Amino acid sequence: MNKILRMMAQRISLGLLILFIVSLIIFLGVSMLPGDAAQAILGQAATPETIAVLRNQLGLDLPAHTRYIRWLGGILQGDFGISIGNGREIGEVIGVRFANTIFLAAFAACIAIPLSLVLGILAALYRNSFYDRTVNALTLSSISTPEFFVAYILILFVSVKAGWFPSLSNIQGDMSFTERLDKTVLPAITLTLVSVAHMMRMTRAAIINLLSQSYIEMAELKGIRKARIILRHALPNAWAPIVNVIVLNLAYLIVGVVVVEVVFVYPGLGQLLVDAVQRRDMPVVQACCLIFAATYVSLNLIADILSILTNPRLLHPK
């Protein structure tokens, strides 16, 4: 048990170190830019005096390391600074946007994870059959299609032609849960379609890997039914890689929302980031990137820890 705790502490501190370096990259990268926020807010016509005053107000005249500590300290307390575009507090916008993104990713995950597990186990069970080949070709194709292609096909057939679901996901804070769900269906299905392939393939690979082991052969020789071999003998040992795949895909879902959000005009963090990059609103870009990176790093960390917990062999490295 002690060993597990020590290993987890190790991983967590490594994750924190990575986050720290990532925040440094995000901060230093932006401070390399010519001109700064004060100049951007006031525009070209501003006199040097007014720029100097604003710079002083925003603390931009301080040396880089002091600004970095202030910036990071502010973020840890929920203060992300002020947007150059509209002069508003970034923290106000970003909280809602992030919650929306999480909602979309969670919705997609609820469909994608069970679906891909079932498809993956079936593919492993009926390996090299017609079903396996078809699924293999389909998933290979869906991995290689751009997300916006899937999204627009869905919009055309499910939304415009059939009229089942709205093609615009302009959800607002005062909507009821069912209304939100209805508007989020299409983006969630798009995300599902692009992520199921990967998850399913990994599930299949994990189980097939196990099926070649001798204790499975033993079970087969004992005459146990195939379904029982998979569920009782193979699956418990396959959990580690499968859980790993699931969490990694959650990370993918949260980051991969960017394109899908733009297609469906879904008010999430990805859309905010794209807008900010286009307007070169650097404080917002920094904040969004940091949140995305932090989510990604933490989910990877969780995947790491879970795979230790579900696989005792990893606890005793040789």
Add this chain to the structure above:
Amino acid sequence: MTDNAPPAEDLPDTDAVQQASRTRRVIKLLIEAPLSAKLGLVVIFVYIFVALFAPWIAPFGESELVGKKYQPWGDEFLLGTDNLGRDMLTRLIYGARNTVGIALVTTLYAFLLGGILGIVAAVVGGWTDQLLSRVVDILMAIPALIFAMLLLSIFGTSVPSLILIIGLLDATRIFRITRAVSLNVVVMDFVEAAKLRGEKLPWITVREILPSISAPLAAEFGIRFCFVFLTISALSFLGLGIQPPTADWGSMVRDTADLITFEDYTPLIPAAAIAVLTIGVNFVVDWFLHKTSGLKDELL
């Protein structure tokens, strides 16, 4: 590439015979290939042909305004016109040149960077390996698309910065795989023997290690190309990649996206062009991986 056949004036016959048997082997391999791989090869060749001969195939100029905007499909404009009145078919054809060309250059650059550093890390080892691997770890901890957007907003959206940024981010993945496969080869006896013979590191790298890792790297090239191609298309679709007036499939989808609500298929066509090429490349890579059993397809 590293053709160590004897000079032609010594043994012209054997050389010609070798050449002929090699051609025959390739043809036999192609005939025996599964349907999906054949399909993939045909797709790739069609795209290359269109990209090379774009100015001769295309009915109009790349960014020429030829009619009213959003004209429907018809005789004059086979696929209609876009939001500015440019011919869709023409831009689709030029897109093969621009989008695929830029993705190809980016992948090549990423392979040079990542591949060389990966082999160096594996061969030299020690703190060089440590340093490079840790830098790559950090770069890979940030999701690629997000990192690309951060860098693009810092350096501005132009084609050179697009190539440099995406290439750098992709090089991290190539570094990892090159380092991993090279490490397996570095410990082999024939490398050890070459070291004991007193061969220099560059010689060992080029003559002993490179031939052994070329098959997995070739497959990886296909996979990375698809990835780069999709990333660049996604960025262009978001308006952060290849900029107008250059014809590019990602931005073409973005430009004509409004038509989708009028039951018009136009925006799907450039998107399908992207999808068909990546699927084609993937089919070929899949077959290639089967043939060169260095990697198992089940692990991909």
